[in-house]
Every structure is written in structure tokens, then in C-alpha cells.
Amino acid sequence: MDVHPVHHAPRTWRDFFLQLLMITIGLFIALSPQTGVESLHHRHLVRDARENLREEIQNNLKRSAENIQFLEKNRQQVARSIDLLKELGGGKTIDKTLLAWGMNWNGYIDASWKTARDTGAVSYMSSEFPMPITK
Amino acid sequence: MNTWALAIVNDESKSAAPLRVAIDPSALSPGDIQSMLVSLAESDIKLATLRNLMQSLNGMYANAMKYL
Numbered sequence: 001m002d003v004h005p006v007h008h009a010p011r012t013w014r015d016f017f018l019q020l021l022m023i024t025i026g027l028f029i030a031l032s033p034q035t036g037v038e039s040l041h042h043r044h045l046v047r048d049a050r051e052n053l054r055e056e057i058q059n060n061l062k063r064s065a066e067n068i069q070f071l072e073k074n075r076q077q078v079a080r081s082i083d084l085l086k087e088l089g090g091g092k093t094i095d096k097t098l099l100a101w102g103m104n105w106n107g108y109i110d111a112s113w114k115t116a117r118d119t120g121a122v123s124y125m126s127s128e129f130p131m132p133i134t135k
Numbered sequence: 136m137n138t139w140a141l142a143i144v145n146d147e148s149k150s151a152a153p154l155r156v157a158i159d160p161s162a163l164s165p166g167d168i169q170s171m172l173v174s175l176a177e178s179d180i181k182l183a184t185l186r187n188l189m190q191s192l193n194g195m196y197a198n199a200m201k202y203l
Binding site: 054057064067068075079081082088094096099105107108125 | 144159161176183186202203
């Protein structure tokens with residue numbers, strides 16, 4: 001933004017303050033819409049980020065519930081396999097098919113979180129907003 | 136969390152390597168059995184840790200939902 005001074009220097013204090021007032025009013029008029037537009041943009045950014053984050057978290061909570069089931073099943077398989085291996089070490093014969101373990105995993109999604117962080121939406125949210133575990 | 140879980144999945148599959156080589160469980164040496172036992176025990180500990188982390192994350196999600 002350019003501010004052009006008047007062509008002649010103020011001769012009196014009245015002229016000086018008049019010019020200062022005019023510059024101040026001019027800057028105020030020029031900057032107000034810009035600030036307003038930016039503020040509106042930030043509001044939209046935060047609103048969209050909240051909506052996307054809410055959806056993503058709900059999705060992740062469903063995945064988490066499934067993952068906990070997968071994990072518990074896997075732990076049971078691991079515990080059973082440990083018992084079988086102990087029996088095998090003790091000389092007992094075991095069926096190979098019973099020795100099995102493995103886990104399914106529905107990966108958590110963090111696209112909305114990354115977008116909110118990268119677009120700066122998170123910085124416009126309240127500091128009370130909990131930061132997620134990203135890794 | 137995803138990285139942690141996938142690392143466990145990867146480690147678990149490695150635990151089965153001696154069995155893959157021996158083909159039959161009765162052909163496993165005592166050393167192989169011990170190695171598999173230790174490996175599976177480690178996996179179990181990691182799974183327990185992962186579960187705790189998942190619960191913490193769920194708590195954070197619940198807090199975030201209150202805010203959102």
C-alpha cells in the first residue's frame with residue numbers, strides 16, 4: 001500500500017494535524033475491508049476445519065473400536081501360541097495349525113488434521129483444543 | 136499409531152520364521168522354541184502398550200469432540 005504525502009509541507013499546526021487526520025482516516029478506510037475479509041476467511045477456515053475434524057474423529061473412533069477388537073483377538077492368539085510353544089518345549093506334540101497369530105489393522109486417518117494444521121486453521125482455534133498424537 | 140501397529144504386525148510375522156523353516160513344530164529346536172517364545176512375549180508387551188496408547192487417543196478424541 002502506498003501513502004502519498006501532500007505536495008506542500010504543513011505551515012501551521014492546524015495543517016499538520018489535518019494532514020495527519022486525513023492520512024489516518026485514509027489508512028483506516030483502506031485497511032478495514034482487508035482486515036474484514038481476512039477475518040471472514042479465517043472464520044470460514046476454522047468452520048470448515050471443525051466440520052472436517054469432527055467427521056474424521058468420528059471415523060477414527062469407529063476404526064479404533066474395530067482395532068481394539070483386532071488387537072484383543074491377536075493377544076489371545078499370541079497367548080495361546082505361547083502356551084502351545086511351552087507345551088512343545090515340554091515334549092508334547094502340537095498341531096501346526098493351532099500355532100497362528102496375526103493382526104488386522106484399520107489405519108487411522110489424519111488428512112483433515114494435517115490440512116487444518118497446514119492451512120493455519122488450528123492456530124485460529126482456541127488453545128484449549130486438544131492436539132492429537134500425530135505419530 | 137499406524138506406524139507403531141504396522142511395526143508390531145511386521146515383528147509378529149518375523150516370530151513365525153523358525154516355524155516356516157522347520158515346517159513341522161516337532162522339528163523346532165529348543166533354541167528356536169525359546170526364540171519364538173521371547174519374540175511372542177515381546178509382541179504381547181507391545182500390543183498391551185499399543186492398546187494403552189489407543190485408549191489415550193480415544194480420550195483425546197472424546198475431548199476434541201466436546202470442543203468441536
